[in-house]
Amino acid sequence: MSVHVSERSVRRLSLYRRFLLHAQASGSCYLFSHDIATATRTSAAQVRRDLMAISSSGTASRGYHVADLLKSISHFLDAPAPQHVALIGLGNLGRAVFAYFVGRHPNLRITLTFDIDPAKTCRLINGCPCHNIHELNDLCPTHGIRMAILTVPATEAQTVTDMLVRGGIRGIVNFAPVTLYVPVGVFVETMDFSISLETAAFFSRA
């Protein structure tokens, strides 16, 4: 797997795939770069560049073969076997994220959850054991987990992130409204609901 692609390219490829799956379900066999571009709000030239980077090309007369393109994108984006994911923090948000997650991402599986609250750490949550957060360092490497979803309060987010990094986690989806500091080589994606809300509120008054 080549990883000499930017974060933005990966994000766009993921968007293209989502659109292609819809298009395929609606019966499309071939699509042009400008069709993909319109549906994903980018330019046709950008689509062609991104797809060329994963060695996919279309023809001038018919465009891209949808099924082949889906295969190429999935081959590039997905791990060969399902990836295991840890979920940290089982408050309202963590439980909602878990419920939302189940069944949607066949290539990603939440196999461990962690919390600091003893009332939660002796239970199964959606059939998945919940451990004390202090076991994170040992359990993540044992289970080969390199990815985590962080749904802890903002005040705890950096401390928990440091634990995750020490536990070998290399990709984090963070829901806490804070900027996290991580070493080079660790990817953090913050789902910043507060900032999105404030931005939408601002423009809703424009």
Place this chain on the structure above:
Amino acid sequence: MSVHVSERSVRRLSLYRRFLLHAQASGSCYLFSHDIATATRTSAAQVRRDLMAISSSGTASRGYHVADLLKSISHFLDAPAPQHVALIGLGNLGRAVFAYFVGRHPNLRITLTFDIDPAKTCRLINGCPCHNIHELNDLCPTHGIRMAILTVPATEAQTVTDMLVRGGIRGIVNFAPVTLYVPVGVFVETMDFSISLETAAFFSRA
């Protein structure tokens, strides 16, 4: 209120404010643009440009006065009175978003909720009445609501968005994993958890 600022500037101003509130709580009275830039992962020149656009300036010797800067940013970003927000879709995710929201955003208030399920539409959710989604067109204008949070399934998201636009909504925070089509003048911010997950999964294997 001037709105001749880009979406990115508004987003950065919102981030600066969050950092400044933390800094103020930790006792900082003055900060330089490079302090703000480091904490919010941008450049000092960008910070100065953004703050100049809202007529805030610091001094070369002491930087920006934190309390004054907070006042300027809030004056720019926030409505003079709390803004009312509609929440559409009260499944797991909608309820979690509501629970997460309450108490965090004093300037934004969820005052109406909507769902299509009759079991939900005769109840109070967090003290807020839940209406049938078909009342949206009438109720949003009556309550002066111009902003909505969308937590409906992907298959319903565009239909509901069209209803929202007809009901006068001008800012939408969308949690459904779809690209929404809206007329010019309507702002949509998609919290795209799926794309973020796939991106983090990709880089966690790098």
